[in-house]
Amino acid sequence: MLYSYINGDPIVAVDVKSKDGSWYVVPAYLDSGAGYSVFTKDYAFAFGLNLKAGRKINLTVGNGEKIDAYVHKLSVKFASKEFIAEISFSPNLGVGTNILGMKSFFDNFHICFNNKKSQVEINSF
DSSP states (O other), rough: EEOOBBTOOEEEEEEETTTTSSSEEEEEEEEEESSSSEEHHHHHHHHTOOOOGSSEEEOOOSSSSSEEEEEEEEEEEEETTTEEEEEEEEOOOOSSSEEEEEIIIIEEEEEEEEEEEEEEEEEEE
């Protein structure tokens, strides 16, 4: 599947199922340098999660600082595939967007960036 960048960035939509069974469309930046997907804490609350009930991890962000995040397993739909993904949520995510990282996303899909055309091609294995 071919996706166009949003505002010049590889931002795509991922559908996430909340605890009450509702689906939310979440914009997220595809980041091949991120080990984990990390969303803002506001999404944890929107999905009906107890933020700190997730498995606590420590993430290193771009400036070298470490932030706490809490990993939860959620049903997602991405690139025409539904699966359980590990998504972490952090009260200290300082960037302006959610991030899709290696765990659960890059390890389940072939993702090819074409920056010249501002497109990304995503296919499941």
